[in-house]
Amino acid sequence: MPGNGEAVKRRTRGRSKDRSRGRSGEQSSFVLSRGVVVLFAVASGAAVANIYFSQPLLVTMGHDLAMSPGLVGSVVTLTQVGYGLGLFFLVPLGDVADRRRLIAAQLLLLVVALAVVAAAHTAAILLAGMAAVGLLAVVTQTLVAFAASLAPPAERGRVVGLVTSGVVIGILLARTASGLLADLAGWRSVYLASASLTALLALVLHRALPRHTCAGRPPPPYGQLLRSTITLFAREPLLRLRALLGLLIFAAFSTLWSSIALPLSEDPYYLSHSAIGALGLIGVVGALAATMAGRLNDRGLSRRTTGIALALLVVSWVPLSFTRNSLWALVVGVILLDLAVQAVHVTNQTLIYAQHPDAGSRLIGGYMVFYSIGSATGALAATFLYTLIGWGAVCALGAAFSCFGFALWALAGRVGEE
Structure with a gap:
């Protein structure tokens, strides 16, 4: 019997190595x-x-393209819709294609989309270009899944946290850089500069990253690949829970960041693009939360990290509600909100990838579809409520999303985390 047990272990290790090579x-x-x-x-x-x-x-x-306030809000919404479509239809390709080539190709197509936005002279062209930018920007999730697949399991949370900290910093610097460049050279210069940087990164990544092939087994048909994403989420309670939490936290996140420029550009502040963009730098602690959350996940503290972060997300809307009276209150609220969202986000991705590493791109892509739905919902609802009622209604909306997230976490217990 011991001999049979040892043989089974050797066969299991052999299959594990074969799957890893495959x-x-x-x-x-x-x-x-x-x-x-x-x-x-x-x-x-x-x-x-x-x-x-x-x-x-x-x-x-x-103002430049004579767009109504409602149509202006759809700029963010259509970008998120494009992002959601890319997550479902493009990111799963990372599980069957050479990720290095896939990343380079998406970046080069993104360069074209950014050029279209920079050259847009009608609202229709701008909106189409922004949707294409969102569609192709999902290369971010292919990069996250690739990094997770290259990391040793014991360090996966740390690696995902570090890469996600780059995502957080990118989001924050996006607002700062776009505001600064727009004040210096107009809003179109923002997208021209990004197109140049994206082209450079395509070259560097193609040279620096390893090939990723699926040797030893033929790739499944594209339709089957997409259906498998739905099947995985239907079968795994943890994936559904974390996807719903992702939807709610990013609905709250987008509620703030898609509408904050509106009150800050009006009485009593009348802030410039640069000043509004610089507000994003205050949330740099979110990047620290991303790395810390990754390390806590490696130590098995995912549920506790999630609960504390969601509680902070609820609390953040109290100071944010005083934005019209105090910029200091806005600063405190931004710090709390960004820290909370990024801590939950890293925890979600680490737990999801660990469920099925061989389907990492599909799982992270599927999870981020919910992120995109939440972001689009928050952006559209926030700009509509601000126009109709005002900043108080926006804060009530963000607080509602946050409370739903905390309640979901509390009711779900330790689903799939042990």
Whole structure:
């Protein structure tokens, strides 16, 4: 009997090694150095920044292209819709295609979409270009899944946290850089500069990253690949829980950041693009939360981290509600909100990827579809409520999303986390 048990263990180890080679191909001998992790973080941040460049520029874009306030809000919404479509239809390709080539191709197509936005002279062209930018910016999630697949399991939370910190910094710098460039050279210069940086990153990543092939098994048909994403979420309670939490936290996140330029550009502040964009730098602690949350997940503290972060998210709307009376209250609220959202986000991604590493791109892509739905919902509802009622209604909406998230976490217990 001991002999039979040992034989089973050897066969199991052998199959595990075969699966690892099958998933990774030539990447199996690649060593994930800190420099490569930093490159992943920079590229992820630069790609996702394209989704947020428009937020401090909405008023100027609207004036330049004669867009109504409602149509201006759809700039953010259509970008998020494009992002959601890309998450479902493009990101799963990372599980069957050479991720290095896929990343380079998406970045080059993103360059074209950014050029279209920069050259837009009608609202229709602008909106189409922004939807294409959102569609192709999902390369960020392919990069996150690639980094997670290259990381040793014991360090996966740390690596995902570091790459996600790059995403956070990219989001924050997007607002600051777009506001600054718009004041210096107009809003179109923002997208021209991003197109140049994206083209450079495509070249660097293609040279620096390992090939990712699926040797040993034929890739499934594209339709089957997409259906498998739905099947995985239907089968796994943890995936559904974390996806719903992602939807709610990013609905709250987008409620703030898609509408904050509106009260800050009016009485009593009348802030410039640069000043509104610089507000994003205050949330840099969110990047610290991303790295800390990753380490806490490696220590098995995912549920506690999630609960504390969601409680902070609820509390953040108290100071945010005083934005019209105090910029200091806004600062405190931004810090709490960004820290909470990023801590939950990293925890979600780490737990989801660990469920099925061989389907990492599909799982993270599927999870981010919910992120995109939440972001689009928050953006559209916040701009509508601000126009109709005012800032108080926006804060009530964000607080409602946050409370729903905390209640869901409390009622769900330890679903799938042990």
